[in-house]
Every structure is written in C-alpha cells, then in structure tokens.
Amino acid sequence: MLEKLKGIEDRYEQLGNQLLEVGNNYQRAAEINKERVDLEELVEKSREYRQAMKSLEEARTIIDTEKDADLISLAEADIEDLSPKIEALEKEIKTMLVPKDPRDDKNVIVEIRAGTGGDEAAIFAGDLFRMYTRYAENRRWKNEILSENEIGVGGYKEVIFEIRGKGVYSKLKYESGVHRVQRVPATESQGRIHTSTATVAVMAEVDEIEIEIPESDIEVEVYRSSGAGGQNVQKNSTAVRLTHKPSGMVVTCQDERSQLQNKLRALSILRARLYDLEEEKRRASIESDRRSQVGTGERSEKIRTYNYPQNRVTDHRVGYSNYNLPAVMDGDIDDFIDELSTTDETERLAASGVDND
Numbered sequence: 001m002l003e004k005l006k007g008i009e010d011r012y013e014q015l016g017n018q019l020l021e022v023g024n025n026y027q028r029a030a031e032i033n034k035e036r037v038d039l040e041e042l043v044e045k046s047r048e049y050r051q052a053m054k055s056l057e058e059a060r061t062i063i064d065t066e067k068d069a070d071l072i073s074l075a076e077a078d079i080e081d082l083s084p085k086i087e088a089l090e091k092e093i094k095t096m097l098v099p100k101d102p103r104d105d106k107n108v109i110v111e112i113r114a115g116t117g118g119d120e121a122a123i124f125a126g127d128l129f130r131m132y133t134r135y136a137e138n139r140r141w142k143n144e145i146l147s148e149n150e151i152g153v154g155g156y157k158e159v160i161f162e163i164r165g166k167g168v169y170s171k172l173k174y175e176s177g178v179h180r181v182q183r184v185p186a187t188e189s190q191g192r193i194h195t196s197t198a199t200v201a202v203m204a205e206v207d208e209i210e211i212e213i214p215e216s217d218i219e220v221e222v223y224r225s226s227g228a229g230g231q232n233v234q235k236n237s238t239a240v241r242l243t244h245k246p247s248g249m250v251v252t253c254q255d256e257r258s259q260l261q262n263k264l265r266a267l268s269i270l271r272a273r274l275y276d277l278e279e280e281k282r283r284a285s286i287e288s289d290r291r292s293q294v295g296t297g298e299r300s301e302k303i304r305t306y307n308y309p310q311n312r313v314t315d316h317r318v319g320y321s322n323y324n325l326p327a328v329m330d331g332d333i334d335d336f337i338d339e340l341s342t343t344d345e346t347e348r349l350a351a352s353g354v355d356n357d
Contacts, residue, residue, distance in 0.1 A: 001090075004097060005046040012036060012043045042096045049089045056082045098348045103204035104170035109146065109272045110202050113158045115178065117196025122155030124181045124306075125198040127329055129159050132172070134331030141165030146265050147253050160269060162205070169204045174340040176202045176303075183308035193309060197302075203272040211275050213267070219243040222259055242266045249273060304336070318343050 015036040022029045055078065062075040112128050114121040136143045147160040163172070180197050188194065221241040239254030240262040251273070253266040304315045306325060313328045313336075314321040320339045322328055328336075 001094065001097070005042075005049070005093070008039060009043055009046055012039045015039070042093070045089060045093050045096065049086065049093060052082055052086050052089060056086065094349055095345060098345060101170070101173070103173075105167055106169040106204035107162060107164040108168050108172055108202050109160065109162050109205055109269055110172070110175075110200065111158070111160045112156065112201075113199045114156065115197035115199055117181075117194065119151060119153050119155065119187075120181075120185045120194055121196040121198055122151045122157055123153060123185075124155070124179075124196050125157070125159065126155035127181075128179060128198055128200060129156060129161070131329050131331055131333065132163070132175075133161070135333055136163045136165070136168075136331075138331050139165060139171075141168060145255060146269060147251075147255060162268075169202070170341075171337055172202045173204075174337060174344070175200050178302045179304050179306065180302055181306045181308070183306075201276070203276040205268070206271040206275040211271050211278075213244070213271065213274070217245050218270075219245060220263065238262060240266050242270055244270055244274070247274070247277070315339065 015032050018032050019029060019036070022032060059075040059078040059082070063072055063079075066072055066075075110132060112125045112132075114125040117124070133143050142164045143161055144164075145159065145161045147158070149157040149159070151157060178197050178199055180195060182193055182195050184191055185194050219242070221243070222237040223239050223241065224237050238257065238259045239252065240259060241250065241252045242263070243250050249270065251266045251270045253262040253269070256262045256265055303317055304313065306313050306329070308325060310323075311325045312321055312323050313325055315336050318339045320336065322335055324332070
C-alpha cells in the first residue's frame with residue numbers, strides 16, 4: 001500500500017508541475033486539473049497517514065531507548081492515541097484505492113417488467129416502482145416516467161423511468177435482477193400464498209458522445225399514442241418505436257407530447273441499454289475468474305425475496321434479511337444497499353491486491 005501511495009503522491013506533484021507549464025492550452029489545463037483534483041483527497045490522507053506512522057515510530061524509539069519514566073509514559077500515551085487513528089486511516093485509504101466505477105455519479109434509467117404470476121406479478125412491478133420512487137424522493141432525487149404499460153388492477157406489465165441526482169447509479173446499481181414476492185393476492189379466496197416475480201434493470205444514463213448509434217442502424221416507426229379516452233387520446237402520430245437493427249432491440253416511447261421528444265427519449269433508453277450490454281460483455285471478459293454475487297447485474301439471477309406472511313425481505317446475495325417489510329416497500333432500502341456496497345467493496349479490495357507493504 002505504501003508503494004502505491006508513493007506513486008500517487010509523485011503523480012500528484014507531477015500534475016502540479018504540468019499545470020504550470022501548460023500555458024494557454026485551457027482544455028489541456030482542465031484535463032490535468034481534473035485528474036489532480038481527483039487525487040487530492042487521497043494524497044491528503046496519504047500524507048496524514050505517513051505523518052502518523054512517523055510519530056508512531058518516534059514514540060516506539062523513545063520507549064526502546066529512553067530511561068526517563070515521564071518520557072516513556074508520554075510515548076505510551078501517544079501510541080495509544082495513534083494506533084486507532086492509523087487503523088482508521090488505513091481502512092479509509094484502502095477504500096479510496098479501490099478503482100471507482102466511472103458510472104457511479106450518473107443518473108439512471110430503471111426498467112421494471114412483470115415476470116411470472118400474471119396480474120399479481122404486474123401489481124408487484126407497481127409496488128417496486130413505488131418503492132424506488134419513494135427511495136428517490138427521500139433522497140431528494142428527481143424521477144420521471146419515460147414509458148409505461150399499465151394494467152387495470154393498479155400494476156404494470158412494464159414501466160421505464162429515469163432517476164436524476166447525485167450518485168444515483170452508485171446506490172441503485174445493485175438492484176438489477178429478479179425480485180420475487182410471496183403473498184396472498186387480494187383475489188385469492190382460499191388464502192393460498194402465491195409466488196410472483198418482476199425483473200429490474202438499472203442502467204447508467206449514457207451521453208450521446210459515449211455511444212454513437214448510426215442512423216442507418218435504426219428503424220423508426222411512428223403511431224398514435226394510446227390513452228384513457230376522451231381528450232387524452234392523441235389525434236396525431238406522436239408515439240415512436242425504435243428498432244436497433246444489429247441487435248434487434250426495440251424501444252417504444254409515447255408519453256411525451258411531440259414525436260421529436262418521444263424519439264429523443266427512446267434514443268436515450270436505447271443508448272443506455274446498448275451501453276449496459278457492452279459493459280456486461282466487458283465485465284464477463286475481465287472478471288471471468290471472479291464469481292462475486294454482488295453487482296453482477298445478471299437478469300436471470302433471483303436477488304431478493306419479499307415474503308409478506310413473514311414480514312421479511314431477504315437479499316440472497318449477501319444473506320441479509322429485514323423484518324420490516326412495509327418500511328422497505330415505502331422506500332427504506334438503505335440497509336440492503338449498504339450491505340451490498342460493503343460486500344462489493346471488500347471483493348474489489350481483495351481483487352485489487354491492496355495491502356500494507
């Protein structure tokens with residue numbers, strides 16, 4: 001770890017010298033300054049750690065060489081104060097040394113689809129949608145529906161929505177996968193427990209610059225938006241269906257007022273899906289030997305069970321259970337996210353090979 005820290009400190013100093021030499025090349029100056037700012041907190045912690053280690057060594061030397069009882073007593077007190085500080089700094093620095101996911105600060109597009117279970121699965125998809133929107137509201141994030149396919153009993157066959165705010169992807173990226181619910185449906189006269197599923201996909205929003213889709217790869221169809229009747233039915237063809245020819249991926253959007261707005265929304269969803277697909281392929285290639293259950297984002301993976309009769313929600317990836325199901329469904333999912341984040345961080349730390357040498 002000390003060797004890595006020395007290299008980072010040297011790089012920080014090198015960037016400072018480059019800033020002085022860059023002249024009027026403002027774009028290059030901005031790039032250098034961004035890299036330097038990104039390293040600044042780690043460099044400060046590194047210097048604090050080195051100073052604490054130096055003070056610890058000095059205190060140990062006093063104990064080994066001095067005969068004055070008062071000096072030895074002071075040195076022992078210093079060691080007692082420094083040991084927990086050094087331990088805390090080591091933990092903090094190790095965490096900072098783990099490569100950060102560059103998408104962590106991105107907004108997200110969330111897709112929830114009803115799985116097995118008919119209407120009950122669609123109702124559960126609606127429950128999950130409300131859970132995430134309430135979680136977003138509690139954090140003062142903004143959310144907006146991009147596309148929805150409702151059913152008459154208060155659920156969704158599919159709902160796609162955007163959540164915008166600071167660090168959204170870093171929190172919600174662990175939610176991708178199959179969510180399972182066990183409960184007695186309102187329409188069940190015999191009181192039997194039914195099991196239904198819904199699939200959640202969380203994708204980081206992708207800028208147009210990050211992934212370019214040639215117009216020739218897209219087939220665009222326009223049609224009239226469906227509505228609830230009366231004045232809500234669009235008389236013009238404003239709904240848009242995009243088909244990505246190379247992958248066969250289809251995206252529809254009809255909730256905006258104009259054809260252009262719907263097309264832009266659909267393109268945004270398509271870019272996020274394609275980027276997510278490429279990221280999955282890249283991760284599979286790089287981490288083929290690392291089979292962590294956290295953050296894989298595999299759509300077929302059953303990640304969490306919501307058991308209503310037992311008032312229990314269990315995340316199968318980390319074996320963590322919460323026994324306040326109503327609070328969870330009201331958006332209180334921080335405990336799950338913290339558990340998943342900590343486990344993922346530990347896995348990545350082990351994979352990075354960071355130690356105290």
